[in-house]
Amino acid sequence: MVIIIIGTIRSDESHVRSDQPQADGVIGMYAIGGAVGATFYLEPSATADVDIFVMLPTAPGSSLLSVSPIYDYLRARGCRIEGERIVVGDWPVQFLPPHGALEQEALAAAAETEVEGVRTWVLSAEHLVAIALQTGRAKDYARIVQFLEQGAVDAGKLNGVLKKHGLMSQWEKFKRKYLQE
């Protein structure tokens, strides 16, 4: 099991090896989301940070999930905290435990890939679109339009995800407003 931390993975300074946190049991399954995740399917577009959805193991004797073990782990290896993010290499990274059924499913269905010989996971195009729709900021809608314009989503799979998670009415509204259907 591996975690990709962009910037560090390509850095010759191995103060954090990209595959260590997961291998050491600090985190469970993870996948890249947000703009960096979208870049797996689309042309690159500027973003300031990296969102990583991550399944956090619960501490023995506790039902609480916390990202602090990840931050502690990385801080001990020279990474610095900037607000809600931790800067790894040159990238501010935010670790996000999945909230709700959609994000949990997205994490479980993440696509496996490899970056410079390191195994990593990226949320599926359909889940990225569904999460963007659910989040509903202007930049999320713009990203959905990019996915559709570039034919980067499987319409059948997307409809399945949207129906399953009760997002059809939002989807219809989105289409009326932005796709002029």
Added chain:
Amino acid sequence: MDDKERRRRLASLPFSEKLKILEKLRDRSRAIAASGLRKTVRQEPEQAPNNAKSKP
């Protein structure tokens, strides 16, 4: 090359290549932010002070 073709070509690059482009875009955004170029709106007083001299 038209815009559609350029986007299609960029989208078809390997992920690792795209990550390098993302890093360049991020660094450029940071450089622009640091240069103050984004502060395009100058704070002008609504009225010139009484002792202000008008430009020729």
